[in-house]
Amino acid sequence: MICCCTPVNQHRCDYMDIYAEELIDNYEHPHNKGKLEHPNAEFHGHNPVCGDDITVYLDIIDGVVKDVKFDGDGCSISIASASMLTDAIKGKNIDEIGKMGFEDLKKIIGIDPGPARLHCATLSLKALKGAAFIYEHKPMDSETKKL
Ligand code: ZN
Numbered sequence: 001m002i003c004c005c006t007p008v009n010q011h012r013c014d015y016m017d018i019y020a021e022e023l024i025d026n027y028e029h030p031h032n033k034g035k036l037e038h039p040n041a042e043f044h045g046h047n048p049v050c051g052d053d054i055t056v057y058l059d060i061i062d063g064v065v066k067d068v069k070f071d072g073d074g075c076s077i078s079i080a081s082a083s084m085l086t087d088a089i090k091g092k093n094i095d096e097i098g099k100m101g102f103e104d105l106k107k108i109i110g111i112d113p114g115p116a117r118l119h120c121a122t123l124s125l126k127a128l129k130g131a132a133f134i135y136e137h138k139p140m141d142s143e144t145k146k147l
Pocket of ligand 1: 051052075076078119
């Protein structure tokens, strides 16, 4: 398993053992990985702390997410989070996605990533919301920028 931990927070790797098995499974076999041929919107997110890169592609019809994919490279948490998040938002209204926050993401991934891995976990949510804002021709709000 790829680990992005710096020596300072290396001890956090131990927590990997107790992370939900589902999370590890989603990292090893990510769902919705790849690109959409004709996305309505896409957004690339980068986490400089860890080097995670995630691009989310949305296929939206009548304001509803018909299909979603993500592409990129990142640590276990960032990939697992993107996999579980993209599964969770299929069929959702674009307005619901615009209102999603960290609490919603925690429920989806089933863990609290802690401060050291916070931006690994939230990167896919930021990219997803970024794509939704682009679709709606709205500027990214300050809450999403902080993710
Ligand atoms: Zn990371």
